Amino acid sequence: MGKDKKKHSKKDKVSDDLLDVAAVSLKKFRKVTKEISKLSTGQKLVGGIALAAAGLAYLAAQETDESSAKDPAPDDDAPASEAPAPRRTRKLHKHQSE
Numbered sequence: 001m002g003k004d005k006k007k008h009s010k011k012d013k014v015s016d017d018l019l020d021v022a023a024v025s026l027k028k029f030r031k032v033t034k035e036i037s038k039l040s041t042g043q044k045l046v047g048g049i050a051l052a053a054a055g056l057a058y059l060a061a062q063e064t065d066e067s068s069a070k071d072p073a074p075d076d077d078a079p080a081s082e083a084p085a086p087r088r089t090r091k092l093h094k095h096q097s098e
Contacts, residue, residue, distance in 0.1 A: 036044070 039047070
């Protein structure tokens with residue numbers, strides 16, 4: 001009789017109660033902090049530097065996106081019809097063609 005009955009997973013249930021959501025968040029946070037505490041000091045240092053570098057790269061990319069979205073002031077020396085060259089966003093390998 002039990003073969004056709006589907007079991008419901010706890011992950012399927014979405015709770016609207018703020019306290020339940022907070023409890024689940026705390027459980028996940030504790031699990032992550034336990035894993036971090038198992039790392040050596042060197043691993044923590046390298047991970048922190050990697051996170052900082054990724055954050056700085058993200059902020060730099062956001063700055064270039066914002067500056068390219070704004071219209072630059074036209075120079076008196078440059079013709080108005082001249083557009084800046086498009087930037088290449090990724091490198092091509094030797095075997096790939098453009």
